[in-house]
Amino acid sequence: MTQATGKYADFEALRERALALRRQGLSRRQIRDLIHVDNNDILNRLLEGEPPPDWTRRPNAKDDLRDRARELRLQGWTYDQIQVELGCSKGAISLWVRDLPKPERRDPSEQAKLAARKRWEHEHTVRDAERRQAKEAALTAVGQMTERELFLTGVALYWAEGTKDKPYDRRETVTFVNSDPGMIQTFLAWLDLLGIDRERLRFCVMIHETADVTGAERYWSELAGADPNAFYKTTIKKHNPKTVRKNVGDTYRGCLVIKVLRSADLYRRIEGSWYGIVGAASAHSRENRT
Numbered sequence: 491m492t493q494a495t496g497k498y499a500d501f502e503a504l505r506e507r508a509l510a511l512r513r514q515g516l517s518r519r520q521i522r523d524l525i526h527v528d529n530n531d532i533l534n535r536l537l538e539g540e541p542p543p544d545w546t547r548r549p550n551a552k553d554d555l556r557d558r559a560r561e562l563r564l565q566g567w568t569y570d571q572i573q574v575e576l577g578c579s580k581g582a583i584s585l586w587v588r589d590l591p592k593p594e595r596r597d598p599s600e601q602a603k604l605a606a607r608k609r610w611e612h613e614h615t616v617r618d619a620e621r622r623q624a625k626e627a628a629l630t631a632v633g634q635m636t637e638r639e640l641f642l643t644g645v646a647l648y649w650a651e652g653t654k655d656k657p658y659d660r661r662e663t664v665t666f667v668n669s670d671p672g673m674i675q676t677f678l679a680w681l682d683l684l685g686i687d688r689e690r691l692r693f694c695v696m697i698h699e700t701a702d703v704t705g706a707e708r709y710w711s712e713l714a715g716a717d718p719n720a721f722y723k724t725t726i727k728k729h730n731p732k733t734v735r736k737n738v739g740d741t742y743r744g745c746l747v748i749k750v751l752r753s754a755d756l757y758r759r760i761e762g763s764w765y766g767i768v769g770a771a772s773a774h775s776r777e778n779r780t
Contacts, residue, residue: 501535508536515543556586566593637683644680645763647673655757664753664760667696669737669745671713677748678714688715690751694722697744698737699729706743714746 504525511521518533527533555576562572569580576583635643651673653665666677681691693716697706703724711718727744750756 563587662754664750694747
């Protein structure tokens with residue numbers, strides 16, 4: 491080690507003073523100005539072994555930003571993207587990640603695809619919000635139904651989804667089939683409106699063989715509020731290996747068949763009411779055209 495000379499000759503006394511100032515929490519610059527040491531090598535020797543005060547250390551937040559910047563760079567982010575994400579300067583980012591490999595440059599077509607996907611995701615979110623608002627507004631607009639409105643709704647539901655009498659196949663019986671729980675609930679409410687005793691109802695589940703048959707039977711029984719004894723044996727649909735089924739998953743419960751016993755008179759009333767609706771609708775349409 492080179493012997494200190496000149497104004498640094500009394501090195502040990504100078505070191506004691508420098509260490510005392512350091513322990514008081516002074517920075518290197520403050521110590522240098524107080525003891526008039528302009529040589530950094532000498533200052534380093536004076537302060538050797540004495541840790542700097544906490545306040546002079548870099549904040550932990552910077553370390554967190556640096557770690558996050560490196561993580562994003564390894565994921566292929568550009569300087570611009572990291573700057574927007576973290577709010578740091580590009581200069582700082584460059585220092586933090588310069589030892590990492592540069593991300594592969596995407597070709598223009600891929601960039602365009604990414605931009606298009608981001609635009610579509612945004613548009614999809616906007617459209618979903620519009621759908622929800624429209625549906626909620628329509629739901630609110632319905633309000634309470636009168637008995638007449640429920641009666642006409644039930645007739646229309648049955649004529650759309652129920653079995654019908656044909657000249658070549660006489661079947662004046664009321665049988666309604668549907669997979670939509672809302673349709674089933676509305677049809678049952680309609681039967682209640684007409685005073686049809688629940689003891690006259692029989693049910694049957696129709697479902698694919700690969701589905702949860704037991705779970706579906708339980709679901710429809712609870713939805714209809716029906717005793718299991720009112721259910722016929724479940725109809726199982728065989729799987730065709732050449733077809734790809736889309737009605738799968740936890741929400742698939744097959745269809746529920748509702749059959750009303752001794753229902754010839756009810757069927758005739760439904761058919762007559764339906765043609766009454768058709769006639770009234772046609773007359774209304776003609777009035778609006780004139």
